[in-house]
Amino acid sequence: MTSPAEVAAALDKTGYLPDDGIATAAFLAMRMRRPLLTEGEPGTGKTALAQALAAALGVDLIRLQCHEGIDAAQALYDWDFPRQLLHLRTLEAASGGEFDADAAESSLYTPRFLLSRPLLRALQEAPCVLLVDEIDRADDEFEAFLLEVLSEYAVSIPEYGEVRAEQPPIVILTSNRTREVHDALKRRCLYHWLEHPDLDREVAILRRRLPGVDARLAEQVAASLQRMRQMELLKPPGVAEAIDWTQALQALGADSLDTETAATTLGAVLKYREDEARVRASGVLAP
Incomplete structure (x- = not known):
């Protein structure tokens, strides 16, 4: 792809509707071979961007889901110890117990017994899209370890040797800003902040993802969500919730949004009792 416009068109074909900023950031990440750190509220399309980019390029998406306590072994590789032990027993049985210990040991640390986790898979299988979700x-x-891997696109496995990507994977990192990502990692990456879509773009997303949706219903759902996001909710609804809510209304046979139907289907869009109570009391559900 030779321009942000081509990236935008390719993403559009997958059902992901990018704005100019997203298309430009994705284009630069590919052209400059730099990771792209995307931040924003949950539901703004950070993970969906990586999925759409992989689909647009026709390559695999490899996802590393971060969590508290994740370590290098969970992200990089492990050895298949049960199979290694079985291999040793087979060698011992075949040799009558008289086998070369050094040769047997070296035979344990081969690709046959290497369990590749997402980071190692991305280095081995590139070109691909590597999604590091919720860094x-x-x-x-772990952040320092990840920075080292992304700096060289290579890792050294003591028993095996170096694994280096012949072609760097396209790396998308996402963050919901539950804490600040360190400056060292940010400097390594390009950066883009994703906002919730405006009214027109959200309507377009709903009509693209749900082709049979009534235009009036899509506009009413999007307008209601825009009003909810202006409130101080524990979890403002994202695009995924917009799609869920619209599908719930379609399942009930609704072709427009009225106050009663909106109130009874709030569980599709709001996930906290306090948020539901605040929205019901505010009057924002009125069409």
Whole structure:
């Protein structure tokens, strides 16, 4: 792809509707071979961007889901110890117990017994899209380790040797800003903040993802969500909730949104009792 416009068109074909900023950031990440760190509220399309980019390029999406306590072994590789033990027993049985210990040991650390986790898979299988999801959930040590891998696109496995990507994967990192990502990682990455879509774009997203939706219903759902996001909710609804809510209304046979139907289907869009109570009391559900 030779321009942001081509990236936008390719993403559009997958059903992801990018704005100019997203298309430009994705284009630069590919052209400059730099990771792209995307931040924003949950539901703004950060993960969906990586999925759409992989689909647009026709390559695999490899996802590393970060969580508290994740370590290098969970992200990089492990050895298949049960199979290694079975291999040793087979060698011992075949040799009558008289086998070369050094040769047997070296035979254990081969690709046959290497369990590739997402980071190693991305280096081995590139070109691909590597999604490092919710990096803000990981701790400082893992972030430093990830920075080292992304700097060289290579890792050294003591028993095996170096694995280096012949072609760097396209790396998309996401963060919901539950904590600040360190400056060292930010400097390594390009950066883009994703906002919730405006009214027109959200209507377009709903009509693209749900081709049979009534235009009036899509506009009413999007307008209601725009009003909810202006409130101080514990979890403002994202695009995924917009789609869920619209599908729930379609399942009930609704072709427009009225106050009663909106109130009875709030569980599709709001996930906290306090948020539901605040929205019901505010009057924002009125068409």
